[in-house]
Amino acid sequence: MDWIKLENLGKAIKEASSKKNKKEFPKKIVQEEQNIQKVKIIRELPKPKIPSPKVHLEQKVEHKKKKRKFLRRIDKIKKKHKIKQKIKIKKKEVLGEKNLLESALNDMEKELSKLKKTRRTMQKQMHASSDEIEKIQAEELQLRKKISLLIKRQDYLNHRKSAIKDRISQYSHKIEKVEAIGRELKSF
Secondary structure (H helix, E strand, O other): OHHHHHHHHHHHHHHHHHOOOOOOOOOEEEEEOOOOOOEEEEEOOOOOOOOOHHHHHHHHHHHHHHHHHHHHHHHHHHHHHHHHHHHHHHHHHHHHHHHHHHHHHHHHHHHHHHHHHHHHHHHHHHHHHHHHHHHHHHHHHHHHHHHHHHHHHHHHHHHHHHHHHHHHHHHHHHHHHHHHHHHHHHHO
16 A cells, blocks of 8 residues: 555655646755655755856846935935925925914004094094083073173163162152142242
8 A cells, every 4th residue: 555655755855846837837946754654755946057157247236226216216205205395394384474474464453443433432522522612602602692691781780770760869859848838838
């Protein structure tokens, strides 16, 4: 039985080595262990190819060219990144300045609106006070007119009083004369 297994194993190895894909199936080594029943297949790694010195130099040159291209690309990317960062910083600065200007403008607008409100209230107060002054002046004119009328009346009454006093004195004088005449007549 052991020989049958070995024969089958040998056929399998031949089929594997005869296949087209030799890179996948390189030479196989059969090792026998203590028991013939256990057989192990080990893959052997392909031998590295040693390039000729010219090919090796060409490969180095190509590698250096590729490395230079790669480094140039990286430098370009770094430069673009730096430029983008500078632009971002400038935008932030501009935005910061804009924000400062906008905040200053907003503050100025708020102050301006406060000043406008105070101006309106002051104007309202001025209109109210001017209306009150006009009313007081109108009352003053009316009172002056009344005073002038009262003064005229007082003058008229004073004049009348003096005229009445004069009449009274005249009448009293006449009464005295009449009484004097009446006494004289009585004494006769």
